[in-house]
Amino acid sequence: MNAKELIKKVQSRHEWSQNQVAKELGITSAALSNLAQEKTDGSDETYIKLAKLAGVDPTEILIEKHMRKAGPEGQKIWAHLAKALPKSAALLVVVALITPNIQTHAETSKSSKLSNVYYVKL
Incomplete structure (x- = not known):
């Protein structure tokens, strides 16, 4: 389902104007x-x-969105994910793929700060 279809479904489900849908989405x-x-x-x-x-x-919508954007090889992978994974697991995969790895950044920052300790003269 593309964005246009989703918007129409939201409008008909809630009897909202396009302005109301936009407001709900922020x-x-x-x-x-x-x-x-x-x-x-x-x-x-x-x-x-x-x-x-x-x-x-939402899982199906995100998979469809990314499948549309992907090239031929990427579409095959997204289609395989959609079939192979339970919906909850598929959502976790999508979130993992689109979320930056914050923990790695934090660990890098921490280790660089710790390395500075070795350069302090007593």
Whole structure:
């Protein structure tokens, strides 16, 4: 389901105008219009909010979104993930793929600070 279909589903489900949908998503009406016309690609968070408002599984929506954006080889992998993983596991994979590894950065920062201790003269 693409963004335009999701937006229409949200509007019909809640009987909202496009302005109301945009307000619920925390974006402007212009941004929502661009998303519906596929002029821009919304964030994963926007798609998750749309899916929830539409009463659709966010996991499937994110997999479809990334499958559309991927090349032929990437589409095969996303399709395999969609079939092979239970929905909850697929969502974890998607989140793991799109979330930066903050822990690695924290460990790097910590270790660089610790290494500075060796250069302190007593």
